[in-house]
Amino acid sequence: MxxxxxxxxxxxxxxxxxxxxxGLIRRRGFNIENLTVGPTLDHSISxxxxxxxxxxxxxxxxxxxxxxxxxVVDVRDITDEERVECELMLIRIENAAQRRGALxxxxxxxxRVVAEVEDVVILAVNGTGDELDHMLERLxxxxxxGIARTGIVSMMVDETHPHAVPHWARLxxxxxxxxxxxxxxxxx
Amino acid sequence: xxxxxxxxxxxxxxxxxxxxxxxxxTIFGYPGGANLPIYQHLPEFPNLKHVLVRHEQGAAHMADGxxxxxxxxxxxxxxxxxxxxxxxxxxxxAFMDSVPLVAITGQVPTAMVGRDAxxxxxxxxxxxxxxxxxxxxxxxxxxxxxxxxAFYVARTGRPxxxxxxxxxxxxxxxxPWVFPDTxxxxxxxxxxxxxxxxxxxxxxxxTRAKRPVILAGHGVLLSAGEEALLKVAEKQGIPVGTTxxxxxxxxxxxxxxxxxxxxxxxxxxxxxxxxCDCLMMIGMRVDDRVTAKLDGFAPNCExxxxxxxxxxxxxxxxxxxISIVADAREALEALERELPEQPxxxxxxxxxxxxxxxHPLRAKIANSWLQPQEVLxxxxxxAKSEAIVVAxxxxxxxxxxxxxxxxxxxxxxxxxxxxxxxxxxxxxxGAKFARPEKTVFCVTGEGGxxxxxxxxxxxxxxxxDVKIVILNNASLGMVRQxxxxxxxxxxxxxxxxxxxxxxxxxxxxxxPGYRARTVAxxxxxxxxxxxxxxxxxxxxxxxxxxxxxxxxxxxxxxxDFIEEPLSA
Numbered sequence: 001m002x003x004x005x006x007x008x009x010x011x012x013x014x015x016x017x018x019x020x021x022x023g024l025i026r027r028r029g030f031n032i033e034n035l036t037v038g039p040t041l042d043h044s045i046s047x048x049x050x051x052x053x054x055x056x057x058x059x060x061x062x063x064x065x066x067x068x069x070x071x072v073v074d075v076r077d078i079t080d081e082e083r084v085e086c087e088l089m090l091i092r093i094e095n096a097a098q099r100r101g102a103l104x105x106x107x108x109x110x111x112r113v114v115a116e117v118e119d120v121v122i123l124a125v126n127g128t129g130d131e132l133d134h135m136l137e138r139l140x141x142x143x144x145x146g147i148a149r150t151g152i153v154s155m156m157v158d159e160t161h162p163h164a165v166p167h168w169a170r171l172x173x174x175x176x177x178x179x180x181x182x183x184x185x186x187x188x
Numbered sequence: 189x190x191x192x193x194x195x196x197x198x199x200x201x202x203x204x205x206x207x208x209x210x211x212x213x214t215i216f217g218y219p220g221g222a223n224l225p226i227y228q229h230l231p232e233f234p235n236l237k238h239v240l241v242r243h244e245q246g247a248a249h250m251a252d253g254x255x256x257x258x259x260x261x262x263x264x265x266x267x268x269x270x271x272x273x274x275x276x277x278x279x280x281x282a283f284m285d286s287v288p289l290v291a292i293t294g295q296v297p298t299a300m301v302g303r304d305a306x307x308x309x310x311x312x313x314x315x316x317x318x319x320x321x322x323x324x325x326x327x328x329x330x331x332x333x334x335x336x337x338a339f340y341v342a343r344t345g346r347p348x349x350x351x352x353x354x355x356x357x358x359x360x361x362x363x364p365w366v367f368p369d370t371x372x373x374x375x376x377x378x379x380x381x382x383x384x385x386x387x388x389x390x391x392x393x394x395t396r397a398k399r400p401v402i403l404a405g406h407g408v409l410l411s412a413g414e415e416a417l418l419k420v421a422e423k424q425g426i427p428v429g430t431t432x433x434x435x436x437x438x439x440x441x442x443x444x445x446x447x448x449x450x451x452x453x454x455x456x457x458x459x460x461x462x463x464c465d466c467l468m469m470i471g472m473r474v475d476d477r478v479t480a481k482l483d484g485f486a487p488n489c490e491x492x493x494x495x496x497x498x499x500x501x502x503x504x505x506x507x508x509x510i511s512i513v514a515d516a517r518e519a520l521e522a523l524e525r526e527l528p529e530q531p532x533x534x535x536x537x538x539x540x541x542x543x544x545x546x547h548p549l550r551a552k553i554a555n556s557w558l559q560p561q562e563v564l565x566x567x568x569x570x571a572k573s574e575a576i577v578v579a580x581x582x583x584x585x586x587x588x589x590x591x592x593x594x595x596x597x598x599x600x601x602x603x604x605x606x607x608x609x610x611x612x613x614x615x616x617x618g619a620k621f622a623r624p625e626k627t628v629f630c631v632t633g634e635g636g637x638x639x640x641x642x643x644x645x646x647x648x649x650x651x652x653d654v655k656i657v658i659l660n661n662a663s664l665g666m667v668r669q670x671x672x673x674x675x676x677x678x679x680x681x682x683x684x685x686x687x688x689x690x691x692x693x694x695x696x697x698x699x700p701g702y703r704a705r706t707v708a709x710x711x712x713x714x715x716x717x718x719x720x721x722x723x724x725x726x727x728x729x730x731x732x733x734x735x736x737x738x739x740x741x742x743x744x745x746x747x748d749f750i751e752e753p754l755s756a
Binding site for chain 1: 312313316317320321324326341346373375376498499500502503504507
């Protein structure tokens, strides 16, 4: 996950917007490593965190292409900004009853037992992508039979950072209001 | 007026009224099960002229030709499923060339969507990669605002086609007629004003340069920036070439004109691009047809200046030192104000003149066959700079681009990005609807023409005065030339000697048809065609071995261009 660029996008909460975003990334030849969508405080806007591998293309191409989508309110590359990220993982461990104590010890305080049925334990753990990878390493001696990961969500720490304000809001501030329509002159 | 007081109308009427409000006067379309309510109400709107096409692809290309010729938004209608799918080639063509269209497709009733109903297809899904934006309307109250938004999106920023998919039940449902004053996408803010600092930097770079060159693309025409371009060029005597889609952005007969650039550009243009030390590329994507092999594109250039309204085009292929995200006309006007006058660079301009003399456009006229260049030269004698030439794709396209003096904008129309065969004839019909006072030529090959020739009926029905020029070499000429030059000389699946008798075909469709095999016959039939009011078809039987030159061999650099061999 370290090679990918972390993009944070605000998108209009309209049908098909996920399709538009994922389709664009695919047809421009980038790879999605991770994509999460969820509501924001404004119910007409959703936030997407997209981790994308741009390959040999310039790093900003994915952002510039996404920014062209009419349903994308704002998108920026926050990889190198001061930010936090978090991901949730469920881990299903079989043959766990005998070693439950060792398992919980090994998983550490960051993991919770969220289900326990007969010989099966399901742990929930959150952390950065790397922390979740390390968690799986730590549980290598146990009978891990399945995982479910949400993919990361990420947010910049500095809310006063200009990037935290959508570009259209800044433009609206500058221009006072929504721009006049520009009529293209007729050649007649 | 509030929603409660607004008069109730059907969704179809709301749609049509909104189109009238947007200034639409011509619609190219085809009815079917899922858009019948629109057609039921269409006769109530006498200001909306509807042109019944013979295939939906024709509707999209006609709307495209209409838009390119008039700089207005083109409009087309189609029904659901196959009707909408037939539009897609036309939408993709418009999308690649940034042409503003609004396509309105009927969809199966809302309750049937997703149930594989008769003539249902996922038109939003299919059209997503080939439209600037698309809308599936789900509420009759949203129709008017969707139309307004669609036109706004289509024509602003980098223009492009927008599709509205409208389920049939919403066309019949009653709703309030309210045309909104504002656009509901406050974050959509197409940047058009250039950054003054970048403009100043560009002016300094041009002024400092010893061998500057400007290349102009479609964006200059789309923004009506040709006058500003002329002023910039003349202020310091900077030579200007154009891309295939930029033809017309700078007068070809101007002393500073470099004519066509790129893959099949002129020798003096390519040499100027190779030798320039500062290259300003404006309103263009800098695609592979312009650069050829990237390492050989402007290898001596120290400062690339790129002006384009689409930020994603900057640095996509060539990394510019100076990047101006702006409307081409606004950027050129700002640049003109910033650019100091200075003496013309005589050495550089004389050098270009020498290249122009060393590498003129050449055509062979030695053998007994009629040459395509002769046909174009004879046509030009009749039309000069007053006719619109709509070219198809292939050899005919390049001959029509090179062998004509386009001195004004909007006179050369072709499918540059998508390269859609069959584009020319329906686009020419659309162009004639937009510019009825202009002579309109459709220059096409026999291969491309038969792909959309059913629109002959449309042209005859509306007496659309398009002069159809078929440059008939009895083969897929460009493919044949590529096979000869780049694919081991194996002529495979390019023979088109079995084709209709085009004179008889014209007769069957109800328009005059002529044939010419010599220059004398060419003069004779062109005189007849020019005198005729209404569509006319001329089958020019040309040299089957005629090739397009100059040409850069596939995978090679600009400097490797090949010219027409000198006759023995």
